[in-house]
Amino acid sequence: MSDEPSSDIRNYRLFIKKDxxxxxxxxxxxxxxxxxxxxxxxxxxxxxxxxxxHLPNILDDSALESSYKEGITxxxxxxxxNHPEVRVEGWDRAAWQEFFVGExxxxxxxxxxPDHKPGCGSKTLDVGMPxxxxxxxxxxxxxxxxxxSDDEDDIESCYERGWxxxxxxxxxxxxxxxxxxxxxxxxxxxxxxxxxxDNAPINIEKLAIxxxxxxxxxxxxxxxxxxxEAALQDKFCMHGLxxxxxxxxxxxxxxxxxxxxxxxxxxxxxxxxxxxxxATIGRTLQLIIRNVGGGVPGGIDRAxxxxxxxxxxxxxxxxxxxxxxxxxxxxGYDRSNSVISLFAGEGLQPILDQQSRSPDSLSKSMAxxxxxxxxxxxxxxxxxxxxxxxxxxxxFHQAGWTKADLHEAISKxxxxxxxxxxxxxxxIAEGMPxxxxDxxxxxxxxxxxxxxxxxxxxxxxxAIISGWVASGERGxxxxxxxx
Amino acid sequence: xxxxxxxPTSELKPMSxxxxxxxxxxxxxxxxxxxxxxxxxKEFLDQVELQLVSVGATxxxxxxxxxxxxxxxxxxxxxxxxxxxxxxGLAD
Numbered sequence: 001m002s003d004e005p006s007s008d009i010r011n012y013r014l015f016i017k018k019d020x021x022x023x024x025x026x027x028x029x030x031x032x033x034x035x036x037x038x039x040x041x042x043x044x045x046x047x048x049x050x051x052x053x054h055l056p057n058i059l060d061d062s063a064l065e066s067s068y069k070e071g072i073t074x075x076x077x078x079x080x081x082n083h084p085e086v087r088v089e090g091w092d093r094a095a096w097q098e099f100f101v102g103e104x105x106x107x108x109x110x111x112x113x114p115d116h117k118p119g120c121g122s123k124t125l126d127v128g129m130p131x132x133x134x135x136x137x138x139x140x141x142x143x144x145x146x147x148x149s150d151d152e153d154d155i156e157s158c159y160e161r162g163w164x165x166x167x168x169x170x171x172x173x174x175x176x177x178x179x180x181x182x183x184x185x186x187x188x189x190x191x192x193x194x195x196x197x198d199n200a201p202i203n204i205e206k207l208a209i210x211x212x213x214x215x216x217x218x219x220x221x222x223x224x225x226x227x228x229e230a231a232l233q234d235k236f237c238m239h240g241l242x243x244x245x246x247x248x249x250x251x252x253x254x255x256x257x258x259x260x261x262x263x264x265x266x267x268x269x270x271x272x273x274x275x276x277x278x279a280t281i282g283r284t285l286q287l288i289i290r291n292v293g294g295g296v297p298g299g300i301d302r303a304x305x306x307x308x309x310x311x312x313x314x315x316x317x318x319x320x321x322x323x324x325x326x327x328x329x330x331x332g333y334d335r336s337n338s339v340i341s342l343f344a345g346e347g348l349q350p351i352l353d354q355q356s357r358s359p360d361s362l363s364k365s366m367a368x369x370x371x372x373x374x375x376x377x378x379x380x381x382x383x384x385x386x387x388x389x390x391x392x393x394x395x396f397h398q399a400g401w402t403k404a405d406l407h408e409a410i411s412k413x414x415x416x417x418x419x420x421x422x423x424x425x426x427x428i429a430e431g432m433p434x435x436x437x438d439x440x441x442x443x444x445x446x447x448x449x450x451x452x453x454x455x456x457x458x459x460x461x462x463a464i465i466s467g468w469v470a471s472g473e474r475g476x477x478x479x480x481x482x483x
Numbered sequence: 484x485x486x487x488x489x490x491p492t493s494e495l496k497p498m499s500x501x502x503x504x505x506x507x508x509x510x511x512x513x514x515x516x517x518x519x520x521x522x523x524x525k526e527f528l529d530q531v532e533l534q535l536v537s538v539g540a541t542x543x544x545x546x547x548x549x550x551x552x553x554x555x556x557x558x559x560x561x562x563x564x565x566x567x568x569x570x571x572g573l574a575d
């Protein structure tokens with residue numbers, strides 16, 4: 001006969017904490033169970049090991065290892081040792097008595113106690129504790145650990161290692177990265193793609209590390225992942241964009257419910273400072289290009305001047321006007337979709353017009369300003385985003401113009417006789433090739449002018465985000481990515 | 484002990500920072516000698532200078548204001564632009 005315990009012998013585990021009125025209430029019952037079951041039950045105390053310490057089967061679980069590994073969420077919880085999914089949580093006299101069917105304890109255990117009393121939260125769920133326990137008992141991070149001496153300042157160490165964009169970053173400790181990873185259901189080892197210029201693979205964990213450094217909240221993760229997926233679409237041409245001597249860098253425009261859920265600014269100062277989501281989501285992509293891709297200014301990034309948007313350039317569209325299609329709708333999505341669009345662009349050129357009250361005047365005014373994209377004598381080189389401010393949009397909308405009407409009017413205004421802009425005209429050497437002097441030339445290629453609305457509701461100030469001179473199929477095109 | 488950091492890079496480069504390329508000759512190179520301002524440092528470095536000059540190096544002499552503190556940033560910057568290599572007399 002084997003000395004091994006028979007598989008039909010039931011062993012138990014009970015999880016309790018002293019700082020739980022329910023556990024205190026059932027203390028005498030726990031003593032009764034302990035006496036009846038002997039070494040067939042282990043009683044784990046999460047907080048104070050002096051609680052019921054006279055019992056022989058009390059175990060100190062103040063490190064919470066057993067509670068964490070058993071997935072305890074409530075105390076008291078009684079489980080079957082071999083089938084921890086079989087459990088009773090809180091105090092429910094009938095359920096506890098049922099749990100001990102076949103034991104001498106059945107059916108009288110807990111007689112005299114109330115029928116029911118809910119338990120308390122397990123200490124494994126205290127604020128900040130799940131991440132700490134995950135780090136302590138699982139540590140899912142595979143990235144190289146960089147040890148710091150106690151004398152090192154962690155933020156300065158990030159600078160010294162070349163990990164920052166010039167502003168301080170949040171030091172990416174394993175605990176912070178685990179907290180960030182909780183913002184996505186994706187596996188940390190999932191590869192998203194290869195980041196140029198080094199074409200180094202990036203997985204979710206590496207993305208999360210850079211998101212921590214940029215200052216993101218975990219809830220931003222799905223959008224940050226989508227931003228990287230968008231940047232890696234072939235038609236966005238991220239590699240060329242990060243290398244260019246021109247000004248351009250990725251501009252992010254967010255549409256749909258995610259913009260509201262994450263509080264991405266589409267109102268006052270939408271393209272300015274002051275909103276965490278705008279600041280950090282855009283910054284994360286730039287840090288990823290730098291750290292994972294190896295695209296460093298002065299290295300392969302050869303921008304003559306760059307633009308301030310290379311720190312971060314991210315805003316949401318104002319979607320308050322239901323009859324005015326959003327950028328995402330222009331790209332084939334609907335308003336229930338959360339969509340991020342990336343455009344290769346640079347800083348803002350204002351369009352001040354406080355006099356136009358008719359759509360005809362305002363569209364001509366906007367078209368005139370759009371002529372200055374890249375150079376007033378260069379046509380068809382760069383795409384552009386026209387940002388129509390809410391007050392200007394109202395002028396069109398109240399006159400019955402649609403967004404398509406505006407686009408068509410501007411496009412007509414931006415047809416130019418070649419003879420007026422070829423090289424040498426006006427005493428300016430720059431211009432279109434001489435062979436185009438008899439042609440009519442459009443300022444923007446077909447599909448190259450996008451219209452977006454954002455910003456505060458007071459002020460008749462629209463703006464232009466001028467695009468990369470390598471726009472279109474030979475360079476970069478606006479891309480959209482649904483979450 | 485403070486928490487380690489997780490490497491945000493592609494990890495294509497080794498963890499320890501690379502040292503600058505070493506000089507292959509001292510001939511026609513400029514070597515800085517830093518006196519950290521401890522007693523008799525000058526006499527010792529005078530002898531080092533003689534040896535460096537004998538192999539064709541040009542020697543520039545510097546000194547820290549006090550051995551108790553790290554060199555001022557200005558001094559480090561000056562040496563970095565004036566010299567190809569630097570030798571620091573560290574102790575007595």
